[in-house]
Amino acid sequence: MSKLQVRAFLYQLGCFAILFISARYLIERYTGLTDFWIPLTAFVVGTLLSPKFQAVKTQDGEKLYMKWIFTKGVKEIG
Numbered sequence: 001m002s003k004l005q006v007r008a009f010l011y012q013l014g015c016f017a018i019l020f021i022s023a024r025y026l027i028e029r030y031t032g033l034t035d036f037w038i039p040l041t042a043f044v045v046g047t048l049l050s051p052k053f054q055a056v057k058t059q060d061g062e063k064l065y066m067k068w069i070f071t072k073g074v075k076e077i078g
Contacts (some may be wrong), residue, residue: 004055004062011053011066011077020046053077 003024024042027033045076051068063076 002055002062004064008053008055008064016046016050019050023049061065 020042023045025040027041027045028038031041034075049069051066053064053066055062055064067073068073068075
């Protein structure tokens with residue numbers, strides 16, 4: 001794995017973790033769900049809302065891209 005692939009993985013993992021923990025807290029606090037439905041619902045929410053990062057080899061070298069449902073199109077990251 002290249003350096004940018006590792007960075008993409010860590011960004012994706014970090015974003016998912018933040019959204020999962022936030023969703024889990026909010027679901028547990030404000031809904032009537034119990035047992036395994038809380039983490040299952042938080043997992044689905046985190047998966048759908050987290051941005052997707054990918055390292056792509058181009059003619060100019062390897063670049064990091066992000067796609068998110070709240071932004072239009074694919075964005076190049078630094």
